[in-house]
Amino acid sequence: xxxxxxxxxxxxxxxxxxxxxxxxxxxxxxxxxxxxxxxxxxxxxxxxxxxxxxxxxxxxxxxxxxxxxxxxxxxxxxxxxxxxxxxxxxxxxxxxxxxxxxxxxxxxxxxxxxxxxxxxxxxxxxxxxxxxxxxxxxxxxxxxxxxxxxxxxxxxxxxxxxxxxxxxxxxxxxxxxxxxxxxxxxxxxxxxxxxxxxxxxxxxxxxxxxxxxxxxxxxxxxxxxxxxxxxxxxxxxxxxxxxxxxxxxxxxxxxxxxxxxxxxxxxxxxxxxxxxxxxxxxxxxxxxxxxxxxxxxxxxxxxxxxxxxxxxxxxxxxxxxxxxxxxxxxxxx
Amino acid sequence: xxxxxxxxxxxxxxxxxxxxxxxxxxxxxxxxxxxxxxxxxxxxxxxxxxxxxxxxxxxxxxxxxxxxxxxxxxxxxxxxxxxxxxxxxxxxxxxxxxxxxxxxxxxxxxxxxxxxxxxxxxxxxxxxxxxxxxxxxxxxxxxxxxxxxxxxxxxxxxxxxxxxxxxxxxxxxxxxxxxxxxxxxxxxxxxxxxxxxxxxxxxxxxxxxxxxxxxxxxxxxxxxxxxxxxxxxxxxxxxxxxxxxxxxxxxxxxxxxxxxxxxxxxxxxxxxxxxxxxxxxxxxxxxxxxxxxxxxxxxxxxxxxxxxxxxxxxxxxxxxxxxxxxxxxxxxxxxxxxxxxx
Numbered sequence: 001x002x003x004x005x006x007x008x009x010x011x012x013x014x015x016x017x018x019x020x021x022x023x024x025x026x027x028x029x030x031x032x033x034x035x036x037x038x039x040x041x042x043x044x045x046x047x048x049x050x051x052x053x054x055x056x057x058x059x060x061x062x063x064x065x066x067x068x069x070x071x072x073x074x075x076x077x078x079x080x081x082x083x084x085x086x087x088x089x090x091x092x093x094x095x096x097x098x099x100x101x102x103x104x105x106x107x108x109x110x111x112x113x114x115x116x117x118x119x120x121x122x123x124x125x126x127x128x129x130x131x132x133x134x135x136x137x138x139x140x141x142x143x144x145x146x147x148x149x150x151x152x153x154x155x156x157x158x159x160x161x162x163x164x165x166x167x168x169x170x171x172x173x174x175x176x177x178x179x180x181x182x183x184x185x186x187x188x189x190x191x192x193x194x195x196x197x198x199x200x201x202x203x204x205x206x207x208x209x210x211x212x213x214x215x216x217x218x219x220x221x222x223x224x225x226x227x228x229x230x231x232x233x234x235x236x237x238x239x240x241x242x243x244x245x246x247x248x249x250x251x252x253x254x255x256x257x258x259x260x261x262x263x264x265x266x267x268x269x270x271x272x273x274x275x276x277x278x279x280x281x282x283x284x285x286x287x288x289x290x291x292x293x294x295x296x297x298x299x300x301x302x303x304x305x306x307x308x309x310x311x312x313x314x315x316x317x318x319x320x321x322x323x324x325x326x327x328x329x330x331x332x333x
Numbered sequence: 334x335x336x337x338x339x340x341x342x343x344x345x346x347x348x349x350x351x352x353x354x355x356x357x358x359x360x361x362x363x364x365x366x367x368x369x370x371x372x373x374x375x376x377x378x379x380x381x382x383x384x385x386x387x388x389x390x391x392x393x394x395x396x397x398x399x400x401x402x403x404x405x406x407x408x409x410x411x412x413x414x415x416x417x418x419x420x421x422x423x424x425x426x427x428x429x430x431x432x433x434x435x436x437x438x439x440x441x442x443x444x445x446x447x448x449x450x451x452x453x454x455x456x457x458x459x460x461x462x463x464x465x466x467x468x469x470x471x472x473x474x475x476x477x478x479x480x481x482x483x484x485x486x487x488x489x490x491x492x493x494x495x496x497x498x499x500x501x502x503x504x505x506x507x508x509x510x511x512x513x514x515x516x517x518x519x520x521x522x523x524x525x526x527x528x529x530x531x532x533x534x535x536x537x538x539x540x541x542x543x544x545x546x547x548x549x550x551x552x553x554x555x556x557x558x559x560x561x562x563x564x565x566x567x568x569x570x571x572x573x574x575x576x577x578x579x580x581x582x583x584x585x586x587x588x589x590x591x592x593x594x595x596x597x598x599x600x601x602x603x604x605x606x607x608x609x610x611x612x613x614x615x616x617x618x619x620x621x622x623x624x625x626x627x628x629x630x631x632x633x634x635x636x637x638x639x640x641x642x643x644x645x646x647x648x649x650x651x652x653x654x655x656x657x658x659x660x661x662x663x664x665x666x667x668x669x670x671x672x673x674x675x
Contacts, residue, residue, distance in 0.1 A: 060576045098578035111573035113587050115594075115666055121574075128580040159666045176577060 002075050003183055003216040004034040004057065004101075009070030009085070011056045014063070015290075024289045026052040026065070028240035031316055034183065036075075039209060039217045041231030041248065043224055043263070047286060049240040050220045051106070054187045057218065058101050059084050059092055076100055077182055077215065098129060102176040102214075104186040104205075108169040112160035118142070119156040122175050129179060145174045148211065149204050166197035170204050177208060182215040184208065189219075190226055202230050224267055228252060233322075236260045239286050239297040242316060246323040256325045258302045296328065304329055337662060337669065348655050352647060359643035360409050363634055370425045370634040371395045399425065399636070412640060421644070422637035426630070432641035435626060440645065442518050443622030446539070447611050450546040451604065458554025459596055463589045465555065466562035477555060485552025493545035493617040500541060513541050516619040542618045546611065550603065557599065561592040594665050601657035605650045 009030045012023040026049040034040050044050045052065065061067050072085040074096065084096055105111040113121050123138040143153045151170055160168060169189060177184065186205060190198040208214050221227050227234060227248075234251040236244045236259065244257040253273075255261040262282035269275070284301040287293050293300065296309045308328050316326040375392050396402050399422075400411060415422065421432035462481070465474040501515035519525065520534040565571065565588045574584060615624030623642055630638035662668050 058576055060572070062572075093575075093578050093580075096578075097576050103573065103576045105569055105573050107569060110569040113570045113574065113591075115591055116587075124574065124579050124583050125577045128578050128583060159670060161667050162670065172573075 001035055002033050002073075003036050003038075004075070004218075005071075005073045006030050006032045006057070007071040007073075009053075009056060009072060010068035011052060011061060011065055012068050013052075013065050022290045023068075025240050025292060026289060027056050028289075028292070030056075030070070030237075030240075030242055032235060032242055032245070034216050034218055035233075037209075037215055038232045039206075039219055039230055041224075041227035041234040042218055042220045042237060043222065043227055043234060044237035045222055045263075045286065048237045049289075050222075050237050051187055053237065054103065054185050054218070054220055057183075057185055058097065058103055059087065060097070060103075074100055074183070093128075098125060098176075098181065099179050100181050101183045101185065102179070102181040104169075104172055104176055104184065104189050106188045107192055108172040108189075109160060109163075109165060111172055112168065112175075114160055116159070117156070118158055118160065118163075118171055118175075121160075122156075122178060125175060126178060141178060142174065145178060145213075146171070148213070149174050149207065166193055166200055169193065169197075169201050173201075173204055173208065177213050180213055183218070184214045184216075185218045185220070187220045188222070190221070190223070198226065202226065206230055224252070224263060225269070236263065239292060240289055241297060241326065242324075243298065243327070244323075244325045245316075246325075250323060256319065256323065256330060257298075257327050258304055258329070259298045262301075296326075340662060341659065344655055344658055348651050352651055355647045355651075356413075356644060357409065359647065360412065360640055361405065363631065363636060363639050364405065366634065368634055369401065370636055371399070371401060373633045374425060395425075401636075416644065421641040424630075424638050425635045426633050426638070427635075432637045435638060436623070436641055436645060439621060439623050439626045442620065443611065443615070443624065446542055446620065446622065447546065447608070450543055451550065451600075454547050454550040455554055455596070455600055458551040459558045459593060460589070461551075462555040462558025463562040463585070463592055466559045466566060467585050467588060469563070469566075478559060481552040481555030481559075483552070484548050485550075485556055487549055487552075489545060489549055490613045490617060492549060493542070493614050496541045496545050497617070514538050515541075516617075518620050518622075538620075542614050542620055545614055545617075553603070554596070558592060558596060561595055562588050565592050594661070597657055597661055597664070601654040604653045608646060608650060 009027060009032075010025070011027040012025050015022050015024060028049075030053060042050050042053065055061060055065065056067070057072065059067075059072065067085065070085060071083060074082045074084050076082065082096070082100075084092065087096065112118070113124075116124075119135065119139050119142060122142045123133075123135050126133045126138050126141070139156055142156055146153055146155055149170055151167065151174065155163065155167065155171055160171075163171060173189075184205075189205070190201055193201060205217065205219070209217060219227055219231055224234075231248050233245060233247050235242050236251070236257065238259050244251070244255070244260045246256070251260060252264060255264050259282070262280070265280040266282065268279060282301055287297050287300065293310070294313075295311050296302070296305075296314050299305045299309045302309065306328060312328075314326045314328045314331065316324050317331065319325050319330050371392055374395065375388055400408055403411075412422070419433065421436070423429045423431050424435055427435060458481075461477050465477040465481075468474050497515045501513045504510040504512040514520070514537060517538055518535065519531060519538050523531050523534055525531065571584055571587065574587065611622070612624035612627060614620070615622045616628055619625070623646065626638065627642045627646075629635075630642065
């Protein structure tokens, strides 16, 4: 059932403020599972730690970010489970990255090595995993994948700067999935693109899953209207924590966490029930993650805050068959 | 491709204009310094047994031969006109020896010293700098960067004198060992030839001036490369390739490749500085290259020699910069193909 499981995962940025070291708790106790064959949307506002969580899921953690604790388990197609949070860099590089998990970064253009042709970039990826592969074999593999994703084959002989934004984004998708990884982590793939190109990129991503090239996908975005088009479930992140996880339609039409509700209410939408309600926004600012509030992190912005919300952190609990919420309003007793 | 030709053409035009401006300055500057070459020649002759009448006659003839009585712009035009035919005039001091042959005698020593020093420093310095940046936080980084910082800030001349003291004078004084000779390009009792004896003597004389040029420039490359490479290492394409499992060896090659590009430009700029350092270095080591030729000519206002030397030096720096610009076009696809886009 599961593909990737995160248990109480914490990753902090260590900063030097004056002479003192301070930790920014960007990912602080995340519990999340990515299921077989699903597309999980991860939404949250800027600075909530969603891009950091993407790096942590892949365990590619570089200073000043460091892994504070928790467990990340990968379940491969062949049925093995691998605790990737215990592996060192060399092992991850050899056995995990590119093969089982891959990333589509925020800006495709700058993610491609600027002074090499696309085929050389792909060749470097493939020969790192298989020293015997030739450039010709790479080109035929890449051309095949590009064709599957609806891209012209002349892309292989282009330099990255010779591609348009949407083309570069889809080329990155092709390169990332050359080794058919089980899990693709997609980080804001559409934020730099215009709406029609966004649609194209989302179609491309969706066809990856439909064709079985990848198995599961984590789609990170701040834009709920984008994630709604593609995700099966949505996880909502706030100030380094997951506050709600539920099937997409439930999140959109029946948000349970006050923060999720705030997010949904702030979307411009043409649907009648949303139109009637009118457009709202969440007052205030997210908390400082160096010294987060003791209880619920949303407490200062929450219209329903109770005493207990300031004192104790709400646990992420199951409130009905497929919905998790971290809010004291939903804790009985 | 026409864009490349246009690029080269524009650069070439700018190069020629720059050359003439630099040449004019080099022509005018020695002439506005008080004193003139004929005067200093006459003074040196006056200590001999020539009669005053003969001396003043001689002085007048010299002024006429070297056209020093003509207006400055006429002198300049004549100089340019002649230089196009390869005639740089004759030296005032060296008993009428043609400037061309003087330069031909001194230039090879300078080139043989300078070019290997520049190229070696560039390659080693950039490699060490990139390596240091890649091995961030390691002992290797700390030692390399520390040493680079110190060495790059040492003035050429001070380092040259320190090297002479430490590796030539001190061993001889303390242990009576002739480790390295303190000056000159080869043993003065030998004649330049392709014999083994001469080559060994040449190489022994070569080490100290070579090091005094190499080390400061090496340090400079290490420091600047570390900065550039660190920036490249933090860029998205390294993170992306890393997360796709691309081998560290290949990632280092990416960093090296992209960080080298701005360093190619910097090489052209550095060349001018190294060249001026070379003039002082030759002075300190009494190394018979262009630096010595120039300083001697400047001392007695030997205009034709000064002009000739500057003509070559300026041309070298400009040409090197031009070649560097051109190489950049060849090695960076973003500049070469910048116009092609879908």
